[in-house]
Amino acid sequence: MPLFGKSQKNPAEVVKALKEAVTALERGDKKAEKAQEEVSKQLTNVKSILFGAADTEQQTEILIAQLSQELYNSNLLLLLINNLSRIEFEGKKDVAQIFNNILRRHIGARSPTVEYICTKPEILFTLISGYEHHDIALNCGTMLRECARYEALAKIVLYSDDFYKFFNYVEVSTFDIASDAFSTFKELLTRHKLLSAEFLEANYDKVFSHYQQLLNSENYVTRRQSLKLLGELLLDRHNFTVMTRYISNPDNLKLMMNMLKEKSRNIQFEAFHVFKVFVANPNKPKPILDILLRNQEKLIDFLTKFHEDRSEDEQFNDEKAYLIKQIKELKPSAE
Known part of the structure; x- marks a missing residue:
């Protein structure tokens, strides 16, 4: 029984035809429209090899191995990406689907396409x-x-x-x-x-x-x-x-303290999660400690009222209480 069934194309032929069509598209001559149709047709042929039009799984594996090798040898992956703008809408999606499928292919622990791309960054x-x-x-x-x-x-x-x-x-x-x-x-x-x-x-x-x-x-x-x-x-x-x-840089702390006061509650909330790292640090550098001490009362007052409506968010409230406690207990470092 032949490896390539009646309707099954030879991977080498498909890759050759696709490369010729993409090259014609790249030249942008009068036959560009015909080249675009040919590219779409050959991309469909590549997909039919990849997604198993062969009679058995073993045959499909052999065909995909051959297809992959032809793609590497012909440098077609780069050619397709370079000309992606010239390929019609559905064809663009086909290129991405083919690329990602070939990329995922592995032989045991090896990923041949990953190895190939490492040589073609x-x-x-x-x-x-x-x-x-x-x-x-x-x-x-x-x-x-x-x-x-x-x-x-x-x-x-x-x-x-x-x-x-x-x-x-x-x-x-x-x-x-x-x-x-x-x-x-x-x-x-x-x-x-x-x-x-x-x-x-x-x-x-x-x-x-x-x-x-x-x-x-x-x-x-x-x-x-x-x-x-x-x-x-x-x-x-x-x-x-x-x-x-x-968290040792005072400018970063100042930025987060300003972001805690932003109009957007979402930004305030995300800033809180960065600000807490500064406060929780047991080894605060002096410039960080100085800023927190200078603003100690204001911070305690601010955090006490901060997002009070998040009463259901247990983790947030625990963290907020912890920060308030830490700031209350701050002492100047011994010089």
Whole structure:
């Protein structure tokens, strides 16, 4: 029985036809419309190989292995991403689906596509710059978040200059794109705990000078999301060194105290979760202690009345009571 059934295309032929069609689309000649149709057709053929049009599971596995190898050898993944804007709407979604499916493929403990992308990091950087093009931003985001699940790929992104582009992408005026970029940004900083901790420690000044811009953003959603994420990062035990450094800076404390008084109750609430880390620190540096002592009475009064309507939130009320007690018991440090 032939490996490729009557209706089943040979992976090598499909990849070759798809590459030719995308290349024609890239040239943008008179046949571009026909090339677009051909791209859509061949993407459907790739999906039929991936999602098991063969008669048995074993045959499907063999076909997918061949397809993957052809995709690597032809450099087609990068070509598709580079030309994503030229592919029609459904085709864009097909590219993301194919990319993510091939990425998840593993042989035992190995992930061949992850290994391949490690040798072609421009795939990751091209996906990142996709956020600059509104017609493909969300497709690129879907593929990037799938990449971020793999530590080796997340590491390439974090330690690249391109990572800092996210501080701009999360503030773009198109809400869907800004939200998607923030989801990817958060995934990169929280998915692999040890990797993130090492990265933040090694690049503390650069990351947090950029992060400060987000906390001072004119955009309410950006400020709220970045404040919430900051709280999560500081309270993660893997980030103990980063947290200690952050809560030793009096400017950071002043910022949080100002954010406690924001008009938005949501921002007040997220600021509370960062502020509590400063107060709970048993080894407060003198500049931090001085600020808290200078504002001791005001803080006790303020916190007593702070979000009194959250009576059902037991954890919040316990934390608030603990902070009030800590601030009441503050004493100047012995010089």
